[in-house]
Amino acid sequence: MIGLGLLKAMRVTLRNALKAPFTIQYPDRKVGIVGAAKEEGKSPIGLVATQPVTAAKAAMSMYSVPVNIPQNRRFRGNEFTWYEDRCTGCASCAKYCPLGIIEIVTSPGGFDVQEGESYAIDVFDIDIGRCMFCGLCVEACPYDALHMGSNFERSKYERDALVIPVDELRQALKQPSSWFRPQFEERDYDPFRDGAEDDHYKVGRHEKPSDETLDERWVEER
Amino acid sequence: MTTQVRTEPITVNLGPQHPSTHGVFRMRVTFDGEEIIDVEPIFGYLHRGSEKLAEERTYVQVVTLTDRMDYVGSMLNNQAYMLAVEKLAGVEPAPRGVWLRMIASELQRIASHLVAVGFLIQDLGAWGTPLIYTMREREKILDLFEMLCGARITNSYLRPGGVFMDAPEEFWPAMNEVLDELPPRIDDLDDLLTDNDIIFSRTKGVSVLTPEQMLDASITGPMLRAAGVDWDLRHRDPYDYYDQVTFERPLHTAGDNFARYWVRVQEMRESIKIIRQCEKLIEPGSVRPEHDDVPWLLRPPVGDAYAAIEHSKGELGFYLVSDGSISPYRCHVRAPSLINLTLLRDMLVGELLADMFVSFGSVDINMGEVDR
Numbered sequence: 001m002i003g004l005g006l007l008k009a010m011r012v013t014l015r016n017a018l019k020a021p022f023t024i025q026y027p028d029r030k031v032g033i034v035g036a037a038k039e040e041g042k043s044p045i046g047l048v049a050t051q052p053v054t055a056a057k058a059a060m061s062m063y064s065v066p067v068n069i070p071q072n073r074r075f076r077g078n079e080f081t082w083y084e085d086r087c088t089g090c091a092s093c094a095k096y097c098p099l100g101i102i103e104i105v106t107s108p109g110g111f112d113v114q115e116g117e118s119y120a121i122d123v124f125d126i127d128i129g130r131c132m133f134c135g136l137c138v139e140a141c142p143y144d145a146l147h148m149g150s151n152f153e154r155s156k157y158e159r160d161a162l163v164i165p166v167d168e169l170r171q172a173l174k175q176p177s178s179w180f181r182p183q184f185e186e187r188d189y190d191p192f193r194d195g196a197e198d199d200h201y202k203v204g205r206h207e208k209p210s211d212e213t214l215d216e217r218w219v220e221e222r
Numbered sequence: 223m224t225t226q227v228r229t230e231p232i233t234v235n236l237g238p239q240h241p242s243t244h245g246v247f248r249m250r251v252t253f254d255g256e257e258i259i260d261v262e263p264i265f266g267y268l269h270r271g272s273e274k275l276a277e278e279r280t281y282v283q284v285v286t287l288t289d290r291m292d293y294v295g296s297m298l299n300n301q302a303y304m305l306a307v308e309k310l311a312g313v314e315p316a317p318r319g320v321w322l323r324m325i326a327s328e329l330q331r332i333a334s335h336l337v338a339v340g341f342l343i344q345d346l347g348a349w350g351t352p353l354i355y356t357m358r359e360r361e362k363i364l365d366l367f368e369m370l371c372g373a374r375i376t377n378s379y380l381r382p383g384g385v386f387m388d389a390p391e392e393f394w395p396a397m398n399e400v401l402d403e404l405p406p407r408i409d410d411l412d413d414l415l416t417d418n419d420i421i422f423s424r425t426k427g428v429s430v431l432t433p434e435q436m437l438d439a440s441i442t443g444p445m446l447r448a449a450g451v452d453w454d455l456r457h458r459d460p461y462d463y464y465d466q467v468t469f470e471r472p473l474h475t476a477g478d479n480f481a482r483y484w485v486r487v488q489e490m491r492e493s494i495k496i497i498r499q500c501e502k503l504i505e506p507g508s509v510r511p512e513h514d515d516v517p518w519l520l521r522p523p524v525g526d527a528y529a530a531i532e533h534s535k536g537e538l539g540f541y542l543v544s545d546g547s548i549s550p551y552r553c554h555v556r557a558p559s560l561i562n563l564t565l566l567r568d569m570l571v572g573e574l575l576a577d578m579f580v581s582f583g584s585v586d587i588n589m590g591e592v593d594r
Contacts, residue, residue, distance in 0.1 A: 005417040012414045013351060022358050072365075074372035074390065096518075098283040134286040134378045139386065140518070148372065179372040180387060 028064040036063045071150070073178045073190045076133045079149035080126055081176040082169040083200040086145035089119040093137035093146050101127040102137060124169060128154065129162035139180045144204045147176035150191040174198055229255040238267045242345060242579040245589025251570075251578070258578060261570045263563060268593040276553035281307050281382065281520040284553065288540075289376040291555065292591035294337050297323070297330035297367070298533045300380040305461055305529035306540035307382045311522035316511055319384020320462050321504040325397075326370060326379060327531075328493040328500070332404070333363040334534035335444075335486040335493075338586040342483055343415060345583040346424055352414060359407050362400045369393050382520060384510035394501070401494055408490055416484065425479035429569040429581035432477060439564050443536030444485045445585065449477035455532040467499040479577075479584040486586070519548045533558050535586050555594060559587040 031039070036058035037047040048055040057063045089106035102125070109120030138148050149172075156162050175191040178184035183205050189197065197203060237248035246267035252260035272291055276284045288299040301323055308315055340356030364374040370389055371379040379385055415421050431441075433449045446453055454471045456464040472488030474481035510516070522544040530539035536558025543552040562585050569581050 003419065005419045005422075009414045009418045012410050016351075016355065016410075022361075072369045072372070072390075074370070074387075075368060076372035096283070098279055098286050132286060132376065133373065134289075134376070135372065136283065136286070136378075177372060182387065185390060 024067060024069065026067055026069060028066045030061045030064050031058065032061065032063075033058045035065065039063075039065050071192055073150075073184070073192065075148075075150055075152075075177055076135050076179050077149040077177055078128065078133070078152045078154045079172060080164065080169065081147040081149050081172070081174045082124065083145050083147075083174070083203060084121065084170060085200040086143050086204065087121060087124075088143060088145075089121050090142065092140045092142060096136045096140035098134065098136060099130055099132065101130045103127075121166065124166040126164045126169075127162065128164055129159050135179050144181065144183075147181060147203065148179045150175040150177050176203060227255075231259060238264075242582075243589075244341065244583065244587060245592075247587075247589055247592070249566075249582075253575060256575045258570050258573055258575065261567045263566050265560075265563075265589070265592050268589045270594065272594045273553050273555060276550055278549055280518075280548045281311075281522070281550065282518065284550070285378050285380065286376070289378055290590060291557070291594055292533070292535070292538075292559065292588045293375055294588060295330055295334045295534050296375060296377045297326045297379060298334070298531060298538065300377060301327045301462075302529060302531045302533065302538045303540050304380045304382060305531060306527050306542045307520070307522070309529050310525065310527035310542050310544055311382065311516075311520055313383045313511060313516050316384040316508045317463075318388070318504060318507040319381075319509040321500050322385045322389060322509060323380050324462050324464070324467075325497050325500045325504075326367070326377075326385075328497045329363050329366060329397075331534045332490050332493050333360045334586075335490050336360045336363075338486055338534070338583075339411065339415075339483060342479075342580065342583045342586075343421075345579045346421070352411070355407070355411070355414070359404060362403070366393065366397055366400060369396060381510055381516075383516045384508075386510065388509045397497070397501075401497060404494055405491065408487060411487060416487065421480070421483075424577070425483065425580065425584075426476070428479045428577050429573055429584070430476065430478045431565060431569060435565060435568060436477075439561070441536065441562050441565060443533065443558055443562065443586075444489065445482055445536070445562055447471060448474045448481035448485045450475040455530060455537055459530075461529070461531055463500075463503075466503060467496050469496050479580055482584045482586075521546060521548055530556065535559055535588070535591075536562055555591075557591045557594060559585075559589075559591040563587055563592060 033044050033047065033055055036054060037044040040047055040051065040054065042050065054063065089104060091104045094100070094102040094104050103123055104121065105123035106119040106121055109118050133148070135148055138146055174196050176184070176197060177191060178189065231252050231254050233250060233252045235248065235250055237243045238246040248264040248267065250262040250264065251258055272287045276287055279287070285300055285303060288303045289296040291299050307313070336356040336359055340353040343352040367377055368374050370393060371377050371386070431445070431449060433451045436446050436449060437451070442453065450473055452471055452473060455461070457471060469492045472485050472492065474484050524544055524546045526541065526543040528539055528541045530537050537556065538558055539556035541554040541556070542550045545551040566582070566585070570578055573581060
């Protein structure tokens with residue numbers, strides 16, 4: 001019967017129109033006086049009394065709070081996490097990159113007591129502007145030195161600014177993603193919940209060797 | 223009394239930058255009044271040379287290129303490519319990896335069909351509501367992919383012989399939640415669109431293709447099943463473990479725009495059934511073969527291999543030739559989008575201007591795959 005189908009369709013749209021919106025406001029959302037007071041850590045009346053300008057802004061819906069997007073811990077992010085202490089400069093990542101955007105220059109460096117001769121890493125540049133975040137470099141790293149990052153807000157005005165130089169990699173906040181790092185998931189590490197991981201021993205597939213093991217390896221075997 | 227208006231044929235260039243063409247696609251259309259009398263499709267505007275790029279990359283690196291061919295069906299592209307590599311190199315895949323990639327590809331099939339249905343209705347003029355409903359469901363599936371492999375669209379999840387990493391613990395309850403939510407949503411789609419009189423009058427009997435026409439043009443996928451030809455590679459030539467799961471092939475006999483839409487909606491329900499069965503049959507174990515069996519730099523013996531899967535759009539095949547080195551000597555893709563487009567002229571000639579993009583959308587093409 002003509003018309004009955006239309007009524008059925010309108011029932012669906014009506015049901016959906018009454019539901020709460022599914023969309024998330026990003027990067028921030030507007031809040032009223034109550035939300036602004038919560039953000040400032042005060043009661044609504046206290047906010048009006050102490051910060052009348054803020055309260056007026058909130059009343060005119062000009063006060064916004066940042067929104068955190070729920071992300072999964074395997075998220076292949078935009079900023080690579082690199083542990084210099086674990087990196088030997090073998091350039092496996094550079095060889096495995098399908099686009100060849102990782103540039104590594106090493107020079108014979110000092111002498112490590114535990115590891116023997118080591119290479120100093122002079123250049124470790126990742127050209128994010130051409131990166132497609134496939135994560136094959138992370139999969140290729142035999143020493144778990146390179147990890148995917150967790151953030152994604154890295155827009156810049158110039159193309160050159162998209163290259164991550166080695167100094168930035170050294171100083172960056174280390175929030176490694178658990179992509180291709182089962183050891184993170186075994187110990188239930190979540191970069192968004194637990195924050196940064198600065199201990200380079202903890203990010204590897206093996207535990208930190210005890211002093212006895214090191215003695216055995218370096219004193220008794222030699 | 224009706225007056226006869228004399229009209230002259232007029233040729234219009236539609237695209238390549240046109241909001242309705244699902245990408246950069248150009249059609250040179252000749253109209254007589256509102257009626258289409260000639261169509262000349264012109265494509266190649268999104269050509270990126272994926273097949274040539276594959277010749278200078280290793281077998282694992284090519285996975286990243288297959289993601290970008292049909293970017294609403296990345297998991298299915300990965301699966302087709304991996305089947306070809308496994309055939310070429312003689313790799314025995316790990317069972318848990320195969321089950322995981324079946325689950326991933328069926329989820330991707332649902333997501334791809336949701337996009338097809340949503341944009342088909344958008345082409346009809348219902349901008350907004352149905353498209354956003356389908357996109358909302360697709361978003362949940364993309365969240366599952368983010369949980370599995372860290373990316374939503376360009377997954378690169380599969381590796382020769384399985385998948386790169388086991389699904390995390392939180393994936394299974396999340397997937398069950400999505401699968402519980404989906405059937406009522408698909409029922410909603412049915413209520414909203416399948417019984418809708420406006421959809422009936424706009425899509426029924428428009429752009430009818432006969433099975434003979436389609437078989438001559440080697441068209442596959444939901445388009446062929448909409449005309450009543452029972453051809454599904456998952457059933458006819460089972461790859462992976464599709465011979466261990468049971469599912470139905472929804473068929474329609476009309477072969478018009480409505481039938482193509484209807485088949486896609488029904489296939490989503492069948493995909494949910496397949497995922498439920500996979501979840502029961504999956505067993506713990508390794509998700510990819512040992513490194514000694516499948517090394518990083520895979521060097522398959524000299525030869526060639528062709529493997530095809532039932533993509534959400536049709537038969538997607540990868541033909542690889544190896545010369546014994548670390549990268550394929552030749553990689554050819556049998557892209558369903560491109561081949562399904564070959565009957566565009568037969569579909570459109572004689573139809574009206576308003577139905578042009580509806581018919582075009584009902585083919586469910588993806589320009590990334592047409593031009594590669």
